[in-house]
Amino acid sequence: MKTLALTQLTLSHFRSHKRVELDVSAQPIAIFGPNGAGKTNLLEAVSLLSPGRGLRRAGADDLTRRPEALGWKITAHLLSLGQTHEIETWAEAGGPRQLRIDGKSAPQTALGRIGRILWLVPSMDRLWIEGAEGRRRFLDRATLSFEPGHAEAVLTYEKAMRERNRLLKDMVRDPHWYTAIELQMAEAAIMIQANRRRAIAELTTAQEAAATAFPTATLALTSPDPIPDDLQTALADNRGRDMAAGRTLIGPHRADLEAVFADKGVEAKDCSTGEQKALLISLILANGRALAADFGAPPILLLDEVAAHLDANRRAALYDEICDLGAQAFMTGTGQELFAELGDRAQHIEVTETDGHSTLIRKVAT
The missing domain is CATH 3.40.50.300 (P-loop containing nucleotide triphosphate hydrolases)
Known part of the structure; x- marks a missing residue:
C-alpha cells in the first residue's frame, strides 16, 4: 500500500x-x-x-x-x-x-x-437528528472522495435549478424557457444519483468486510418524492405545482441519507449520543478503507x-x-x-x- x-x-x-x-x-x-x-x-x-x-x-x-x-x-x-x-x-x-x-x-x-481528505467535526455529531441538507453534504463529501467529478455534476445541477426557480418565481409559463434548463438538470441528476449510489455501495461493502469495534450502519438513499428515471419529463409535468411553491420540488436536491444501527435495528436519529458518534466514526473508517483500495x-x-x-x-x-x-x-x-x-x-x-x-x-x- x-x-x-x-x-x-x-x-x-x-x-x-x-x-x-x-x-x-x-x-x-x-x-x-x-x-x-x-x-x-x-x-x-x-x-x-x-x-x-x-x-x-x-x-x-x-x-x-x-x-x-x-x-x-x-x-x-x-x-x-x-x-x-x-x-x-x-x-x-x-x-x-x-x-x-x-x-x-x-x-x-x-x-x-x-x-x-476526509473529516469528522463536532458539528456533525447532530447529523442524524437535524435536517436532510447536512446528511446530503456528508454523503456528497464521501461521494466526492470516490469520484472527484461529482462536485462538477452537483454544481451544474444547482446552477440550472436556480435558473429554473427564478423562472418559477417570476411566473414564466412559456415552456421554451424551461426546456434546455430541465434537460441540463436531468443529465446532471443521472450522474449525481449514480455517484451517490456507488458511494453507499462502497461504504456498505467496506463496513461488512471489516472486524471493528464500531457499529455497522445500514444505509439507504431516500427522498420525499421518488426521483423518476425520466426527470426531464417529470419536471415539465410538475411546473404548475412547482410554480405554486416557488421552487423545484423533485430531484436529487431533495435526497436524504438514511442510516440504521444494524445490530439493533434502530434508526440513527433514535440512537444515543454515543451511538450516533460511533456510527459516524464507523462510516469515516469505512470510507477510509474503501478509498485505500480505490485510490491506492x-x-x-x-x-x-x-x-x-x-x-x-x-x-x-x-x-x-x-x-x-x-x-x-x-x-x-x-x-x-x-x-x-x-x-x-x-x-x-x-x-x-x-x-x-x-x-x-x-x-x-x-
Missing part, C-alpha cells in the same frame, strides 16, 4: 496562526491544547487542500487573520502515491481563493485527483475533538484502526492524555494561544 500524507505545512496569516511551519511524517498527529487555542484552525487549513470550502465552509475573507486582514496563504507538500506535489492556496484581502499545484494554476477539482492509499483523516463521547476502550480501538489503516490522521483534543493509547505511534503537538496568536510546541508521547 502506498502513502498519502502531508510532509510540510506552512500557514501565513491564517485564522489565529500568524506564521506556522510544520514538518510531519505519515504517522498520526495528536494535536492538543485548550479550547480556542487554534487546533481546529490547523485542521481547517488541511481541509482546504481538498475541493470545496473546507470543514467550516467559510468564505475566503473569513479565513484571514485579524486584525491585520492582509489575506492568507497555505503551502503544503503532499506525498501522493510516490510523488510529491507542492500545493499553494491563498486569497489576497477582498479577493477570491486561488490555487496552484506544482507551480501551475489549477481548478479545485484537481485537488481531488492527487489526494483524498488511505486518505488523510481530520478528526476534530474525536475523543468526545468515546470511552477509553473505544478510543483505543479507534487509534488501533487508524494505525492499521495506515492513514495520516490529524486529531485534536483538549489534553494529551486523550491520546495516551497512541503512545509513540503518533506525533504529539501542543497548541497554545496568547493575545490571539497561536503557537505550536512539539511534545514527546506520554
Whole structure:
C-alpha cells in the first residue's frame, strides 16, 4: 500500500496562526491544547487542500487573520502515491481563493485527483437528528472522495435549478424557457444519483468486510418524492405545482441519507449520543478503507475533538484502526492524555494561544 500524507505545512496569516511551519511524517498527529487555542484552525487549513470550502465552509475573507486582514496563504507538500506535489492556496484581502499545484494554476477539482481528505467535526455529531441538507453534504463529501467529478455534476445541477426557480418565481409559463434548463438538470441528476449510489455501495461493502469495534450502519438513499428515471419529463409535468411553491420540488436536491444501527435495528436519529458518534466514526473508517483500495492509499483523516463521547476502550480501538489503516490522521483534543493509547505511534503537538496568536510546541508521547 502506498502513502498519502502531508510532509510540510506552512500557514501565513491564517485564522489565529500568524506564521506556522510544520514538518510531519505519515504517522498520526495528536494535536492538543485548550479550547480556542487554534487546533481546529490547523485542521481547517488541511481541509482546504481538498475541493470545496473546507470543514467550516467559510468564505475566503473569513479565513484571514485579524486584525491585520492582509489575506492568507497555505503551502503544503503532499506525498501522493510516490510523488510529491507542492500545493499553494491563498486569497489576497477582498479577493477570491486561488490555487496552484506544482507551480501551475489549477481548478479545485484537481485537488481531488492527487489526494483524498476526509473529516469528522463536532458539528456533525447532530447529523442524524437535524435536517436532510447536512446528511446530503456528508454523503456528497464521501461521494466526492470516490469520484472527484461529482462536485462538477452537483454544481451544474444547482446552477440550472436556480435558473429554473427564478423562472418559477417570476411566473414564466412559456415552456421554451424551461426546456434546455430541465434537460441540463436531468443529465446532471443521472450522474449525481449514480455517484451517490456507488458511494453507499462502497461504504456498505467496506463496513461488512471489516472486524471493528464500531457499529455497522445500514444505509439507504431516500427522498420525499421518488426521483423518476425520466426527470426531464417529470419536471415539465410538475411546473404548475412547482410554480405554486416557488421552487423545484423533485430531484436529487431533495435526497436524504438514511442510516440504521444494524445490530439493533434502530434508526440513527433514535440512537444515543454515543451511538450516533460511533456510527459516524464507523462510516469515516469505512470510507477510509474503501478509498485505500480505490485510490491506492488511505486518505488523510481530520478528526476534530474525536475523543468526545468515546470511552477509553473505544478510543483505543479507534487509534488501533487508524494505525492499521495506515492513514495520516490529524486529531485534536483538549489534553494529551486523550491520546495516551497512541503512545509513540503518533506525533504529539501542543497548541497554545496568547493575545490571539497561536503557537505550536512539539511534545514527546506520554
